[in-house]
Amino acid sequence: MEIDKAVKECDDRRLKTKYANAIYVIQRALALYSVEEVAFSFNGGKDSTVLLHLLRAGHYLSEANQRSPNGNLKGFPFRTIYFESSSAFSEINSFTHGIATTYALQMEVIHTDFKSGLEDLIKSKSIRAIFLGVRIGDPTAVGQEQFSPSSPGWPPFMRVNPILDWSYRDVWAFLLISKVPYCCLYDQGYTSIGSIHDTVPNALLRSGDSASSEEKFRPAYMLSDGRLERAGRVKKHSSSAHGVSPSSDGMYKLDFNNGSVLTTSIIAVGDEILSGIVEDHLGPILCRKLHSIGWLVSKSVAVRNNVDSVAEEVEQMKSANDIVFICGGVGPLHSDVTLAGIAKSFGVRLAPDEEFEEYLWQLIGNQSKGDRNEMALLPEGITELLHHDKLPVPLIKCQNVIILTATNVTELDQEWDCLIDLMRSAGQLVVVDPFVSKRLTANLSDVEAAAPLSKLCLEFPDLCIGCYRESRHGPLIISFESKDTARIDSAIGALRNKFPPEAFSEIN
Numbered sequence: 275m276e277i278d279k280a281v282k283e284c285d286d287r288r289l290k291t292k293y294a295n296a297i298y299v300i301q302r303a304l305a306l307y308s309v310e311e312v313a314f315s316f317n318g319g320k321d322s323t324v325l326l327h328l329l330r331a332g333h334y335l336s337e338a339n340q341r342s343p344n345g346n347l348k349g350f351p352f353r354t355i356y357f358e359s360s361s362a363f364s365e366i367n368s369f370t371h372g373i374a375t376t377y378a379l380q381m382e383v384i385h386t387d388f389k390s391g392l393e394d395l396i397k398s399k400s401i402r403a404i405f406l407g408v409r410i411g412d413p414t415a416v417g418q419e420q421f422s423p424s425s426p427g428w429p430p431f432m433r434v435n436p437i438l439d440w441s442y443r444d445v446w447a448f449l450l451i452s453k454v455p456y457c458c459l460y461d462q463g464y465t466s467i468g469s470i471h472d473t474v475p476n477a478l479l480r481s482g483d484s485a486s487s488e489e490k491f492r493p494a495y496m497l498s499d500g501r502l503e504r505a506g507r508v509k510k511h512s513s514s515a516h517g518v519s520p521s522s523d524g525m526y527k528l529d530f531n532n533g534s535v536l537t538t539s540i541i542a543v544g545d546e547i548l549s550g551i552v553e554d555h556l557g558p559i560l561c562r563k564l565h566s567i568g569w570l571v572s573k574s575v576a577v578r579n580n581v582d583s584v585a586e587e588v589e590q591m592k593s594a595n596d597i598v599f600i601c602g603g604v605g606p607l608h609s610d611v612t613l614a615g616i617a618k619s620f621g622v623r624l625a626p627d628e629e630f631e632e633y634l635w636q637l638i639g640n641q642s643k644g645d646r647n648e649m650a651l652l653p654e655g656i657t658e659l660l661h662h663d664k665l666p667v668p669l670i671k672c673q674n675v676i677i678l679t680a681t682n683v684t685e686l687d688q689e690w691d692c693l694i695d696l697m698r699s700a701g702q703l704v705v706v707d708p709f710v711s712k713r714l715t716a717n718l719s720d721v722e723a724a725a726p727l728s729k730l731c732l733e734f735p736d737l738c739i740g741c742y743r744e745s746r747h748g749p750l751i752i753s754f755e756s757k758d759t760a761r762i763d764s765a766i767g768a769l770r771n772k773f774p775p776e777a778f779s780e781i782n
Contacts (some may be wrong), residue, residue, distance in 0.1 A: 283454065286348065290346045298439070299421075299436040300434075309333075311400065313354070313404045317366070321409055325436060325508075328437070333351060334438075340618070347736065357388055365459050382395075404434065451699040464506060465506055472507055475491045476497060478502055538596060540561065543578075544578075556686050561574060569596075570709075579609040579611055582615070582618070584616065613653060621658055623654050630650050646711070653672050662695065671759055709757055712781060715780040716752055752769070
């Protein structure tokens with residue numbers, strides 16, 4: 275069979291994996307349902323074109339005893355439904371009907387709306403499952419799995435999504451390697467085709483030929499960033515949520531009130547920290563870095579490698595702080611639950627991110643032995659990748675939660691410097707007056723110092739005044755922290771006036 279042969283003989287290991295997974299889903303569906311009980315929804319777009327040929331290959335491989343002498347499958351056994359609309363491009367209609375003839379599709383053209391058409395189809399034809407060319411990132415894909423029952427209020431059927439985890443790059447790799455026909459609009463710069471009312475060529479594919487008055491566009495497969503696949507669609511803007519606002523590229527930018535104190539929290543994920551096996555060196559250093567740019571750290575905690583523990587802490591912190599930093603628990607191991615916990619706290623699922631997956635394939639190649647690279651699953655719809663040329667893999671930001679993957683101080687320094695550089699370049703870095711800390715060493719007992727320090731806190735409520743001893747019998751160290759050095763000096767002077775000079779030995 276030409277599709278199966280083309281993919282298996284190509285050098286694209288990633289495509290081979292995606293192809294094998296899709297064929298498995300198809301064959302699994304054919305084991306659950308008879309050919310008469312399934313249908314294929316075809317719309318002439320690139321995704322459903324991919325699915326058409328995957329179905330041809332999947333059925334061929336499932337029915338080895340029906341192969342013709344030349345190795346090709348005769349006909350296409352699945353009922354095909356096409357919802358024809360007056361707002362569809364004429365090129366799409368022409369391509370769809372042409373493909374039906376070429377591959378002998380049992381195509382039923384439906385002129386009603388999608389829901390009504392499905393109701394009639396399911397009632398009259400006893401259809402139990404429908405193959406759909408839905409991919410993660412499509413508006414209808416949220417919450418779907420490879421096998422997903424229809425939504426409440428819809429006629430009952432099983433949605434089968436063999437290419438749910440395919441990326442834009444995977445789609446075009448398959449079409450080009452298989453050398454199958456696709457709609458001509460894709461060669462004219464269209465990357466995602468809807469109706470004639472909301473679809474234009476993708477401006478990112480506009481050619482640089484300025485000599486001609488006629489606009490020209492490169493083919494869709496030349497779009498380098500698959501995240502911008504829908505850039506040719508008319509966008510709808512929604513009001514921003516508290517704390518974050520959508521930017522022009524659909525990602526979220528932090529929305530700060532410059533007149534307020536900016537607060538952060540830090541979460542360290544790791545059983546080894548709580549059991550005392552490993553000491554958390556990154557949290558204190560991150561606190562100092564945040565203080566250096568004037569940000570107040572309201573809380574720093576360690577949680578267990580448990581999805582619910584991470585989700586609960588993130589849920590509390592993300593609404594109470596401008597930014598939440600979370601360290602640890604990212605990777606392919608069973609204990610790496612940070613991303614799952616973040617997803618749960620936002621009420622979304624983990625889904626393949628094609629851009630992140632590209633980085634991982636370049637970084638680790640085919641070392642991942644699972645059906646798909648679990649490390650490429652990110653919280654759906656809220657994730658932004660922060661790229662920097664000094665980082666091998668982008669930082670991950672989920673609205674106002676930033677995930678740091680550093681395992682030591684050197685790596686933390688690098689990630690911090692890159693993050694600050696990126697935020698400054700994007701105009702998001704809010705640097706306010708840094709915190710100033712001074713320490714006063716006193717030869718006082720706790721009883722002697724207690725009442726004067728309590729009064730001092732009432733006199734200087736804008737300062738953070740603390741005290742501690744480095745050893746039980748060592749001197750009392752009194753700390754002062756504020757953004758106003760003059761206020762700290764005034765507080766130290768006021769405290770010194772309450773005791774004889776020999777009560778204090780040093781100021782740092």
